[in-house]
Amino acid sequence: MTFTVKQKINVCNGKLLRMSHESESTGTTMDVNVYLPKQYWQCVRGNEALMKPIPTIYYLSGLTCTPQNASEKAMWQFQADKYGFVVVFPDTSPRGDDVPGDPEGSWDFGHGAGFYIDATKEPYSKNYNMYTYVHEELPRVLDQHFADTGKHVDFLENVSITGHSMGGYGALCGFLKQQAHYKSCSAFAPIVNPKNVPWGQKAFNGYLESKAEWDLHDPCELIKQTPREERRHILIHVGDADPFYEEQLKPQSIVEASQDTPWANKIELNIVAGFDHSYYFVSTFVPQHAKFHAEHLGLKEH
Numbered sequence: 420m421t422f423t424v425k426q427k428i429n430v431c432n433g434k435l436l437r438m439s440h441e442s443e444s445t446g447t448t449m450d451v452n453v454y455l456p457k458q459y460w461q462c463v464r465g466n467e468a469l470m471k472p473i474p475t476i477y478y479l480s481g482l483t484c485t486p487q488n489a490s491e492k493a494m495w496q497f498q499a500d501k502y503g504f505v506v507v508f509p510d511t512s513p514r515g516d517d518v519p520g521d522p523e524g525s526w527d528f529g530h531g532a533g534f535y536i537d538a539t540k541e542p543y544s545k546n547y548n549m550y551t552y553v554h555e556e557l558p559r560v561l562d563q564h565f566a567d568t569g570k571h572v573d574f575l576e577n578v579s580i581t582g583h584s585m586g587g588y589g590a591l592c593g594f595l596k597q598q599a600h601y602k603s604c605s606a607f608a609p610i611v612n613p614k615n616v617p618w619g620q621k622a623f624n625g626y627l628e629s630k631a632e633w634d635l636h637d638p639c640e641l642i643k644q645t646p647r648e649e650r651r652h653i654l655i656h657v658g659d660a661d662p663f664y665e666e667q668l669k670p671q672s673i674v675e676a677s678q679d680t681p682w683a684n685k686i687e688l689n690i691v692a693g694f695d696h697s698y699y700f701v702s703t704f705v706p707q708h709a710k711f712h713a714e715h716l717g718l719k720e721h
């Protein structure tokens with residue numbers, strides 16, 4: 420089963436494709452947005468073999484988001500054209516009337532809040548397999564879909580990952596668990612220590628069968644157990660006016676956790692004065708993150 424392209428939207432010098440597909444991991448229809456930069460459209464049919472495959476950055480969004488929020492507000496498209504990378508904006512959870520949400524109807528659990536983990540607790544374990552979906556299924560099916568069009572986009576190997584808040588958490592976990600897979604990782608106001616903050620505790624209590632599993636999904640624990648490959652470091656920005664800073668984010672925790680590990684001094688944590696948690700903050704620092712990833716993906720400015 421491949422994708423339905425619901426809309427093609429001109430933005431910058433490329434196109435944003437609003438797509439959907441039937442996901443095996445979640446058992447639902449999943450929406451995803453894919454930005455194809457100007458370099459994709461400059462490739463003339465017939466000389467694809469001459470074109471170096473275009474690398475991909477996966478952007479994971481935060482609580483309450485759909486693929487639209489970051490597509491409309493993060494302004495990755497300018498940078499994608501500048502360096503020549505595709506940007507993939509997945510959804511944040513499975514959705515549908517038959518997909519269990521938060522019994523209390525809050526916005527920080529269930530629909531729009533899948534936390535990019537594979538749930539082990541019923542009833543969520545049937546659909547909430549967002550780790551497998553984002554890191555394994557989605558890249559594979561995107562690769563198949565675009566290979567059929569003959570266009571060279573690299574969704575599988577020369578790839579990087581980033582995200583905001585819950586999405587920054589998802590990026591850190593995916594990178595640390597699959598370092599060989601992602602060339603680089605960055606995050607905007609990430610949840611770095613979910614087992615010790617309310618958002619993470621609610622998610623882990625709701626999605627995971629046992630508390631013994633929690634450390635497997637906490638970046639502050641993963642950083643202690645993950646060997647560091649050559650040239651790897653992590654870029655993080657957090658605003659000092661972020662209302663979630665103290666209770667939910669605690670960014671210093673991952674720097675402290677990385678001491679006495681190969682990651683010591685390899686996490687570049689930028690606390691930026693006056694910025695909040697919004698996409699005004701995210702879009703301000705996207706250029707720096709784009710440059711960071713472009714360097715790791717072997718891309719130069721066009």
Ligand SMILES: N[C@@H](CCC(=O)N[C@@H](CSC=O)C(=O)NCC(=O)O)C(=O)O
Pocket residue numbers: 480481482483484488492526583584585586696697698
């Ligand atoms: N609706 C909530 C606000 C929730 C919020 O701020 N969500 C952030 C991510 S928070 C952690 O993942 C977000 O990205 N919102 C979408 C946007 O477009 O800004 C409330 O009412 O407080």
